[in-house]
Amino acid sequence: MHVCGSHEWTITHFGIRTLLPENVEVRSGPGCPVCVTPAADIDAAVKLSVGGATILTYGDMSRAKGSGMSLYEAKAAGGDFRVVYSVHDAVKIAEANPAHEHVFFAVGFETTAPPTAYEILNGPPRNLTFLTSYRYVPPAVEAVANSPDLAVSGFMNAGHASTVTGMKAYEPCFNKTRKPMVFAGFEPIDVLISIAMLLRQIADHAPKMENEYTRAVTWEGNLRAQAAMDKVFDRVDGYWRGVATIPASGFNLREEFQEYDTRVRFGLKETPGNEQFVPEARCGEVILGKIDPPECPLYMKTCSPASPKGPTMVSNEGTCKIWADHKVLASMRCRI
């Protein structure tokens, strides 16, 4: 199993599953941050945008629905949002409009959190606050490894997230679960070599933490980025939409940065959202890697990239969108 939307893209785009032997199956695990962003957080962003704040966020986040509208749909109701490529753009936009409240909807994994931490440490403009909904992947890998109905034989770990955290972030999970682990890059060659490494570990009954992506991943990772994250964020339990609450898998702003915390600035209450997906949609099972997109009754019938019914079809890292964009219409389970 891999846990990264970008890995799923490489695998599907280069037809890697079609090259594998019959007894090898690559599952697409929870690697799409937009897909697992709680409806409650999306609802909060929508409410703020309709209330007059300008929400700044990544493109696919703006099209994900919470309990009701997405940010994109809220525009028709008078809500304001703008798509940004980076948190730095959000800072520049807020600086250019000092009289107006801006909210950066901070979604992503540990790859994306360090730049935000950096901007907060750098002193953002007073009219910019951060609505954080970051998730931390290693605890999710542990949760999946412990799940008997997923029966994962080994993990292809998220290469770019690991450039930040270092391989060391997975040591506790590895020691507890003893699942084969390979830290994998994103070129098709990287994925193929990583699969070969995992199969070697499995065949030899010799699980280890192995690095395929040696040109970018080290044991220690990026210490500057880690230090910035530690200063700014506290690790708390995180709810992954469609999955579960996973311990220590969320990031909240530390108390000393309260003035930049959207929830504090706007006095947001912990309002639960409707975390369910639309009836008949099996987004949660796709997110976990339990099923392939074609096993959902809506896939490429009522749900498609032009008319998405759930976040896995909205997000660029969602398994359903990736498969749909490549016109994959059949399940790719192993044939044994």
Add this chain to the structure above:
Amino acid sequence: MCLAYPGKVVQLNGDFARVDFGEGTVKEAVNVSLVQAEVGDYVLVHAGYAIQIVDEAEAKITLQYWKQILSAMPEDRAAYEREMKGGLY
């Protein structure tokens, strides 16, 4: 959210760098404060920030490993070499 691209640092301006991703794509202001990059280094850029340096020597080693895997399949290697005509990319 692992979408990051490798590019070469061609100019440094304090916390920012001009990064060349090849094929005519150049980004003028990539934030490099999270890494210790020199001009000529390759960096991985994610959402406008360099998150790690790419080690060129290690990249070559990975390509060698790939060649080893291919050479284990002699019947495919001949066809592969004909196609590639000596270069990998």
